[in-house]
Amino acid sequence: MVLKLIKHEFKYLGRYLLLIWAGMILMIVSQRLLTELRESQNTIWQLVSGTAFGLLFFTLAAMFLVTFGAIVMRFYQNMFSGEGYLTFTLPVKASQIVFSKLFTGAVFMLVPLLIAGLVLVSYIRAPETWYLLYSGFIEFMAESDLPIYVLVIWGLSIVLAPVLQLLEFYTAMSLGQLANRNKIIFSIIAYIGIYVAKQFLGVIIWLSLLMGNYVEKIEMYPFQVVKYASIIGFVTTISLIVINWLIVNYLCKNKLNLE
Amino acid sequence: MKIEIMNLSKKYGSLYALQNVNLTLGQGRIVGLLGPNGSGKTTLIKLLNGLIQPTQGQILMDGQKPGVYSKSKISYLPDKTYLNSQMTVEQLVDLFGDFYADFNFSKADDLLKRLNIPVQQKLKTLSKGTQEKVQLALVMSREAEAYILDEPIGGVDPVGRDYILQTIISQYNRNATVIISTHLISDVENVLDDVIMIKNGGIFLYDSVENIREREGKSIDEMFKEVMRWY
Amino acid sequence: MWQMDSNRPIYIQLVERIIKEIIAGKYQPGEKMPTVRELAEIARVNPNTMQKAFSQLEQKGMLYTDRTVGRYVTQDQAKIREKGKQLARQLGEKFLADMRALGLTEDEIMEVLKTLMSGDKA
Structure with a gap:
């Protein structure tokens, strides 16, 4: 089906x-x-x-x-x-x-x-440029000591970004349709709310991470920060996708307000 | 399809759209659902179709709650244009046939031909009356176990109305239940087996047309108007 | 679409109409009747109601069922004629009652009848 x-x-x-x-x-x-x-x-x-x-x-x-x-x-x-x-x-x-x-x-x-x-x-015209990019990439990986999965995470994040963005719009519209009139306006308001909530959430996460025992880690090797930041960002994206998914499904199943 | 409605209530905020409804609809009956606007008709229909969830009580269709199974057995005609008007009639036939195993393609072709509907055209190019006929044709082309028709003759001219009633009669299947919700009672009386009269979220009458006419010596339409005055 | 009173049960009216049509010869003795569904469609009534009317007509002996082949008009022409006489008598009684209610005498009623019938011939 x-x-x-x-x-x-x-x-x-x-x-x-x-x-x-x-x-x-x-x-x-x-x-x-x-x-x-x-x-x-x-x-x-x-x-x-x-x-x-x-x-x-x-x-x-x-x-x-x-x-x-x-x-x-x-x-x-x-x-x-x-x-x-x-x-x-x-x-x-x-x-x-x-x-x-x-x-x-x-x-x-x-x-x-x-x-x-x-x-x-x-x-990128000349084949040398490709080689340059490739060797630059290898050098980067060696110096930064970033594990491969971080690259995987970056790739996935690029693909998942529009997914999350779409889902957020879906959530906003699912909330907006709860209204009896002006559903679109309420959807816009809902989206703004989601945006604000997300920013707020982001600030909280970063603040708590910085203020926690992880302060020392700022002084560690910068690529370690990149690694952890990527992981945290990825986990956040996945969590948000799940949360939005659950909200949209719940609303469509139980709170459908068709007119 | 056997439809059992038990202690069904639906609340919106503090208002009861339906309160403590109890009904059992047998197979093969054509039932009229009669009531004024705001009586709870629409709410009941939405509940039967699984579009909303009850606050209390339950609906069982062949023993199951409204869901994927019941939707595959119920053919629903809403009282508004609910099809994508950018699609052609052909594409819509294709869509229905794809999702509904009980869709009868030859019946659909036949009905559309008899109604003189140009199948290659986009829905939006057709007049409103023709669009409604398309919707009816699609719904009636399914060999469903229940048909729920919400105001099927509402916006149509008398000739069209007559044609729609004729289609309903000719597609009649003695195993299927047909529920017709309407306020144009006199037009459909002769086609109904039973009537349910609903007002203010409650059922105040469920009887056969025959019984009512014998008992009251009036048409359902007349009786309905009278009773409505008292409630 | 058959004309019907809205304040009497439909099946009774269907029975009456079909009997009239049999008497009038629209359906010949021994002729096969249209199916319940066909007739219901023409009359614009619920097939269940037409089914009930057919059952009644069978009970009255105006129709009979030939296994799964269908329903037929009775071959009993005497019965049909009898029914026709019954109906004619009922119509006549009503006519007389209505005329008398207008205050017409027996002679005046005869006059009306004569004029009407010769008017038809002319």
């Missing part, structure tokens, strides 16, 4: 986003090509190239935002608008519904990431 839900999410969002992405990728490619003019002697071309860089950055950022926005809007419409009457009477569990949307959203968010990565990589 989950697979069916995912299939339909992909179909629907895909149809919509593929078109938008196609247009944006065209813009990105042309902007990227224009930035090649930076080598030129002509000031006009240099200006064009400079503008292109700006536009390129903007378009890449827009691609992230538009993708994210589409995923979030789809969630709201399909769960809490009139469509909710269909979604929640399908013979599936609420958790399966939320999971299918989260999964599809996470996968779709990888696309702008991939495009941005490709653009970045496209600036």
